[in-house]
Amino acid sequence: MTTARRDTYTPETLLSVAVQVFNERGYDGTSMEHLSKAAGISKSSIYHHVAGKEELLRRAVSRALDGLFAVLEEPGALRGRAVERVEYVTRRTVEVLLAELPYVTLLLRVRGNTRTERWALERRREFDHAVADLLKAAAAEGDLRADVDSRLATRLLFGMVNSLVEWYRPYPGADHSQLADAVVHMAFDGLRTSTT
Amino acid sequence: MTTARRDTYTPETLLSVAVQVFNERGYDGTSMEHLSKAAGISKSSIYHHVAGKEELLRRAVSRALDGLFAVLEEPGALRGRAVERVEYVTRRTVEVLLAELPYVTLLLRVRGNTRTERWALERRREFDHAVADLLKAAAAEGDLRADVDSRLATRLLFGMVNSLVEWYRPYPGADHSQLADAVVHMAFDGLRTSTT
DNA sequence: GTCTATATTACGATAGAC
DNA sequence: GTCTATCGTAATATAGAC
Numbered sequence A, B: 001m002t003t004a005r006r007d008t009y010t011p012e013t014l015l016s017v018a019v020q021v022f023n024e025r026g027y028d029g030t031s032m033e034h035l036s037k038a039a040g041i042s043k044s045s046i047y048h049h050v051a052g053k054e055e056l057l058r059r060a061v062s063r064a065l066d067g068l069f070a071v072l073e074e075p076g077a078l079r080g081r082a083v084e085r086v087e088y089v090t091r092r093t094v095e096v097l098l099a100e101l102p103y104v105t106l107l108l109r110v111r112g113n114t115r116t117e118r119w120a121l122e123r124r125r126e127f128d129h130a131v132a133d134l135l136k137a138a139a140a141e142g143d144l145r146a147d148v149d150s151r152l153a154t155r156l157l158f159g160m161v162n163s164l165v166e167w168y169r170p171y172p173g174a175d176h177s178q179l180a181d182a183v184v185h186m187a188f189d190g191l192r193t194s195t196t
Numbered sequence C: 001g002t003c004t005a006t007a008t009t010a011c012g013a014t015a016g017a018c
Numbered sequence D: 001g002t003c004t005a006t007c008g009t010a011a012t013a014t015a016g017a018c
Helices: A011-025 A033-039 A045-049 A054-073 A084-097 A103-108 A115-140 A148-168 A176-189 B011-025 B031-040 B041-051 B053-073 B082-099 B101-108 B115-140 B152-168 B176-189
Strands: none
Touching: A011 A033, A011 A054, A011 A103, A011 B115, A033 A045, A033 A054, A033 B031, A045 A054, A054 A084, A054 A103, A054 A115, A054 B011, A084 A103, A084 A115, A084 A148, A084 B115, A103 A115, A103 A148, A103 B152, A115 A148, A148 A176, A148 B101, A148 B176, A176 B082, B011 B031, B011 B053, B011 B101, B031 B041, B031 B053, B053 B082, B053 B152, B082 B101, B082 B115, B082 B152, B082 B176, B101 B115, B152 B176
16 A cells, blocks of 8 residues: 655645545545555645545545536537537546546545535536436437436436446556447447347 | 334344445444444444444345346346347346345445455456356347447446436335336437437 | 443544654 | 654444343
C-alpha cells in the first residue's frame, strides 16, 4: 500500500491519492492511517492540506458532478431532435465517466451517511431527472419505444453506463469514444441481430 | 420462507435485520451498535447468535450467490438455442435479484477488504464468466450481434441488470416478471423504435 | 437469551516541535 | 510541511450476572 513519496503535496495531488484508496477499500473502509501510508506522509500532515476525510470526499464528488452537469450544457445536448440529444448525452456521459473515472466511481458509491454524501445523492438525482425528461421527449417524438416508462428506461440506461466504473481500467492510448459507441449502440439498438 | 417476527432471534431472523442496515449504511459504515439498535437487542446478545459482523456478511452473500448459481442449473439455461438460454438466464437473474433483493444488493457492493468479501467477488466472477460463454455461443450461432465483444456485452448486460438494486423497492403484489420483461426487452432490442 | 460492564484496539483529529 | 505524541471517542468483542 505504501507508495513512493513525492516532493510535496497540494490538496489536488493528495486528492488523487485519496480517491484511489477510497475506491479500493470503500470510503468508510478507509482510515486516515490508510491514506497516510498510501501518500507516504503522516496522518497529521494530511490535515495540513485538508480539513479532514470528508473534505476529500467532497472535493472528489464535486469534480465528478461538475463534469457530468457540464455535458447537459453542451450544444449537442441542447439542439436537435430529442433522440439525438439523448444519444449525445449518453455518449458524452460515458466519455466523462471514463475521463474522470476515479472521481465518478467514488460518486456512484456514495451511500448517504453524511451531509456531503446526501448532497451528492441529491445532485445525482437532478442529473438523472434531466436525462429522464430528454428520454420522455424522445418517446413523445416517436423515436424511442413508448411501451417502457421513461423513468425506468433512464434507470436502466444509466445502470448500464455507470456499471463501467466496476470493471473499466484505463490503459495508455485507450480509445474512449469507441467504448462509448459500443455502449450507445447496445442501449439504443440492443444485443439482437434482428428485431422480432 | 417465514418472515414472521419471533419472540427471540435466530441467526436467520437476525440476518434479515442486519442486511437491511448494511444496505442502508454500507457494511463498513455499520457498527454493531447500529445493528443492536435496529434489532432491539444489545450488542452482546448479537454475539450469542453469530460469531460477529463478518459472519452476517458471509451468510448474506452466500444466500445471494446460491440463488444466482441455481439459475444456471435450471432446464431453461441448459437446453435450446444459446440466444434463448441467454434470455432465460437474464430474465431469471432479474427475478432472483428481485426475490432476494437485500442479499443480492449486499453481494454487489462488497469491495474485497476481507477474505469473505474476496471469496464473494471470486464467485461473482465465475457466474459472469458462465454467462459470457453463453453470449459468445449465441453470437456464434448468429442470433446476437457479433461486432461487440462477448465479455463487454456481458458486462453491460449485467451492469443494467444489477443496477436494479440501486433503486427498486418491492411493494405488496409487485409483478417481478413484468419488470424482468422490460429489462430483457431493452437489453436485447434496445430503446429505439426502429433500427437504423 | 438477554443484559450491564468492560477490555482492547482503532479511529479522526489536534498540539506543538523542528 | 512534516513529524512524533497524544487526546477523546467509537469500534469489535468478551465476561459474567440473571
